[in-house]
Amino acid sequence: MIRVKNLTKHFGAVRAVDDVTFHVEEGEIVGFLGPNGAGKTTTLRVLTCFHPADQGSASVVGFDVFRESMQVRRNIGYLPESAPLYPEMRAREYLDFRARLHGMGRDDRHQAIKRVTEQCWLGEFIDRPIGQLSKGMRQRVGLADALVHDPKVLVLDEPTIGLDPTQIRETRHLIKELGERHTILLSSHILHEVQQICNRTIIIKNGRIVAIGSPDELRQRVSASSPLIAEIKGPAAEIKKSIAGLAGIGSIEATSTDGWNRLAVQPSGEADVREAIFKLAADQGWTMREMRREVASLEDFFVKIVAEQQAPGN
Numbered sequence: 310m311i312r313v314k315n316l317t318k319h320f321g322a323v324r325a326v327d328d329v330t331f332h333v334e335e336g337e338i339v340g341f342l343g344p345n346g347a348g349k350t351t352t353l354r355v356l357t358c359f360h361p362a363d364q365g366s367a368s369v370v371g372f373d374v375f376r377e378s379m380q381v382r383r384n385i386g387y388l389p390e391s392a393p394l395y396p397e398m399r400a401r402e403y404l405d406f407r408a409r410l411h412g413m414g415r416d417d418r419h420q421a422i423k424r425v426t427e428q429c430w431l432g433e434f435i436d437r438p439i440g441q442l443s444k445g446m447r448q449r450v451g452l453a454d455a456l457v458h459d460p461k462v463l464v465l466d467e468p469t470i471g472l473d474p475t476q477i478r479e480t481r482h483l484i485k486e487l488g489e490r491h492t493i494l495l496s497s498h499i500l501h502e503v504q505q506i507c508n509r510t511i512i513i514k515n516g517r518i519v520a521i522g523s524p525d526e527l528r529q530r531v532s533a534s535s536p537l538i539a540e541i542k543g544p545a546a547e548i549k550k551s552i553a554g555l556a557g558i559g560s561i562e563a564t565s566t567d568g569w570n571r572l573a574v575q576p577s578g579e580a581d582v583r584e585a586i587f588k589l590a591a592d593q594g595w596t597m598r599e600m601r602r603e604v605a606s607l608e609d610f611f612v613k614i615v616a617e618q619q620a621p622g623n
């Protein structure tokens with residue numbers, strides 16, 4: 310439904326999006342996760358034909374974002390980071406106005422407004438002036454706006470930002486429900502939110518994609534690259550040297566007390582090196598009293614990404 314290939318976009322000297330490639334399949338809810346300034350909005354704006362890219366290609370429902378923008382707009386519903394709503398208009402009038410911009414006739418507009426009122430749980434609020442609605446309710450009007458022409462794909466930019474906890478919970482629930490009928494790409498800087506709503510996550514940092522996968526896949530990747538702690542009795546230098554010689558070992562830090570060597574082993578890739586270490590110790594006749602993974606959570610991984618991003622001189 311969405312294909313993005315080697316997309317790059319600069320703002321002056323800033324490379325906001327850097328060689329980004331990903332796809333979203335029909336029926337998926339995909340989270341675009343990254344700290345502030347990562348390039349989420351810029352990417353979503355390219356997809357919604359808001360601005361061009363410098364390099365690469367992108368398509369939505371098979372239509373080229375750069376050459377077939379009319380068809381792309383017809384198939385995509387976009388909820389921008391801050392939706393420009395008109396406070397003096399009633400929600401119904403606003404949605405009617407927006408539907409007219411999509412070229413919809415009177416009957417179609419009437420039907421569409423009825424549909425989105427239900428889909429977005431607007432109820433009687435549809436006849437209230439937008440300025441009198443709560444922030445959460447205004448966000449639902451924004452979603453109704455994105456859905457009024459019944460697009461196949463929904464693109465939501467930080468849909469829960471600025472909402473209170475109850476509104477956040479309701480909005481997440483609503484998005485999940487919308488995901489039953491629409492393919493959704495939503496951006497967020499909150500790991501927990503993406504884990505809750507999405508089947509798959511794309512993590513972006515400094516304009517580059519650093520990881521893509523389901524929550525389980527990401528957790529596995531993160532824990533596979535977590536350090537191992539092994540405690541082995543035997544000749545310190547030889548133990549360290551032999552383990553370092555195994556495949557898939559990145560670095561080792563060793564400390565020794567009472568004849569026991571405590572080794573913190575950082576794998577170089579995602580392969581599981583525990584079996585090789587165990588076999589080595591057994592072959593050499595070294596006693597091992599512990600081997601465990603210092604399991605990093607997805608949370609740790611994401612916090613690390615954000616911290617690196619904010620480090621000075623980065």
Ligand SMILES: Nc1ncnc2c1ncn2[C@@H]1O[C@H](COP(=O)(O)OP(=O)(O)O)[C@@H](O)[C@H]1O
Pocket residue numbers: 320323324325343344345346347348349350351352
């Ligand atoms: N219109 C713009 N003009 C100049 N720089 C921009 C503009 N929009 C975004 N940027 C820069 O591009 C980078 C990515 O921004 P953005 O896509 O908004 O990130 P995110 O949505 O992930 O917070 C940031 O460094 C930001 O300052």
Ligand SMILES: [Mg+2]
Pocket residue numbers: 349350351390466467
């Ligand atoms: Mg943004």
